[in-house]
Amino acid sequence: MGLTIGIDVGGTKIAAGVVDADGTIGARAHRDTPADSVDETAAAICDAAAELIAAHDVEAVGIGAAGFVSSDRSTVLFAPNLAWRDEPLGRRVAEQLKIPVVVENDANAAAWGEFAFGAAKDVEHMLCLTIGTGIGGGVVIGGELLRGAYGVAAELGHMRVVPGGHRCGCGSRGCLEQYASGRALVREGRAQAEAGSLAAMQMLTECGISDPAELTGPMITEAAAAGDPCAVELLEDLGRWLGEGLASLATMFDPTTIVIGGGVSAAKDLLMKSAQVAFERNLPAKANRPHPSFGLAELGNDAGLIGAADLARRPAPPAEKTR
Incomplete structure (x- = not known):
C-alpha cells in the first residue's frame, strides 16, 4: 500500500498528515476539535482528510483517538475527553470519504509509530x-x-x-x-x-x-x-x-x-x-x-499520526471467538 493518512484527534486539535510507507509525513492539515459535538467532530475529521485526499493519491485513513476502541477498529466505545459513546466513527468517516478507515486508541497508535519507525524500530x-x-x-x-x-x-x-x-x-x-x-x-x-x-x-x-x-x-x-x-x-x-x-x-x-x-x-x-x-x-x-x-x-507529537497511518495499511484483527 502506498500513501495513507494518519489523523490524531486531540481534545482541542485535530492533526492530519499524508504518510508514506517509510513513515515520512509529506503534507499536513489541521482543524480545531469541537469536543462537545459528535457530529461536528466527525465533520472536522472528514474535512481535514478531504483536504489531503484532494491533493494526494491516498489509499486508506487511520484515526488515533483517546478512549476505548472496539476490536474491529471501527467504533469508539468511550472517550474521556470527547463526546463519543459507542460512536461508529470508522464507518461514518469511511462513508463520507469513500475510502477505507480504521480507528485505534491514540496511545496504541503512538506506540506503533515508535515501534515501526522510531525508538523501537529494531526490536x-x-x-x-x-x-x-x-x-x-x-x-x-x-x-x-x-x-x-x-x-x-x-x-x-x-x-x-x-x-x-x-x-x-x-x-x-x-x-x-x-x-x-x-x-x-x-x-x-x-x-x-x-x-x-x-x-x-x-x-x-x-x-x-x-x-x-x-x-x-x-x-x-x-x-x-x-x-x-x-x-x-x-x-x-x-x-x-x-x-x-x-x-x-x-x-x-x-x-x-x-x-x-x-x-x-x-x-x-x-x-x-x-x-x-x-x-x-x-x-x-x-x-x-x-x-x-x-x-x-523519537517521533515526538507525530508518533500517533504516523502510527495511525501505518496501522491503516494493516488488516483488522479477527473477531474474538468463544470456545
Missing part, C-alpha cells in the same frame, strides 16, 4: 508509555500490537499502584497515572508551595510566578533544567514512581525495550535516571533475568 517486543497530563500506553509483542479480546488492552496508566490512593479520572483510586504523570507533578509542586515550603516558593520565583495555582508541568521541567532543587526533586520523585510501575509492567510483558514519550519526557535525564534506578531496584528476580533497555521516544 520485536516493546512497551511504550506516554507521560503527559495523564499516562497512555501501548505494548507490542512479537511484532503485533496488543489489543486484547475487546480492543481495550494496555491501559497501562490505570494499573493500581496504591490501594485506596488518589482518586483517578477513570473512577478508581491509586492508578499509576495519579503518581507518575504531569498532573501528579503539578499537584505535588502546588501542594508544597501551598504548605509554605521555602524551596517550593523559590521554585515559583524561578518560574516567574507567585501563585501556586499558576504552576504548570513545563514550568517545573524548565526550573529543573536550570538546577532548581525543588523542581529537580519533584521530577526525581516522579521518575521513582514511574520506574516502580515499569518494573511491574516488565514482569507482565518482558519487553526488549521500554520507550518513554509524552510531554513530561522533555525532562530527559532528570526523569529517566531516577526511573531507571527505581526500575532496577524493584524488578523481581533482577539478578536472574535480562533487563530491557530504556529509551526516549
Whole structure:
C-alpha cells in the first residue's frame, strides 16, 4: 500500500498528515476539535482528510483517538475527553470519504509509530508509555500490537499502584497515572508551595510566578533544567514512581525495550535516571533475568499520526471467538 493518512484527534486539535510507507509525513492539515459535538467532530475529521485526499493519491485513513476502541477498529466505545459513546466513527468517516478507515486508541497508535519507525524500530517486543497530563500506553509483542479480546488492552496508566490512593479520572483510586504523570507533578509542586515550603516558593520565583495555582508541568521541567532543587526533586520523585510501575509492567510483558514519550519526557535525564534506578531496584528476580533497555521516544507529537497511518495499511484483527 502506498500513501495513507494518519489523523490524531486531540481534545482541542485535530492533526492530519499524508504518510508514506517509510513513515515520512509529506503534507499536513489541521482543524480545531469541537469536543462537545459528535457530529461536528466527525465533520472536522472528514474535512481535514478531504483536504489531503484532494491533493494526494491516498489509499486508506487511520484515526488515533483517546478512549476505548472496539476490536474491529471501527467504533469508539468511550472517550474521556470527547463526546463519543459507542460512536461508529470508522464507518461514518469511511462513508463520507469513500475510502477505507480504521480507528485505534491514540496511545496504541503512538506506540506503533515508535515501534515501526522510531525508538523501537529494531526490536520485536516493546512497551511504550506516554507521560503527559495523564499516562497512555501501548505494548507490542512479537511484532503485533496488543489489543486484547475487546480492543481495550494496555491501559497501562490505570494499573493500581496504591490501594485506596488518589482518586483517578477513570473512577478508581491509586492508578499509576495519579503518581507518575504531569498532573501528579503539578499537584505535588502546588501542594508544597501551598504548605509554605521555602524551596517550593523559590521554585515559583524561578518560574516567574507567585501563585501556586499558576504552576504548570513545563514550568517545573524548565526550573529543573536550570538546577532548581525543588523542581529537580519533584521530577526525581516522579521518575521513582514511574520506574516502580515499569518494573511491574516488565514482569507482565518482558519487553526488549521500554520507550518513554509524552510531554513530561522533555525532562530527559532528570526523569529517566531516577526511573531507571527505581526500575532496577524493584524488578523481581533482577539478578536472574535480562533487563530491557530504556529509551526516549523519537517521533515526538507525530508518533500517533504516523502510527495511525501505518496501522491503516494493516488488516483488522479477527473477531474474538468463544470456545
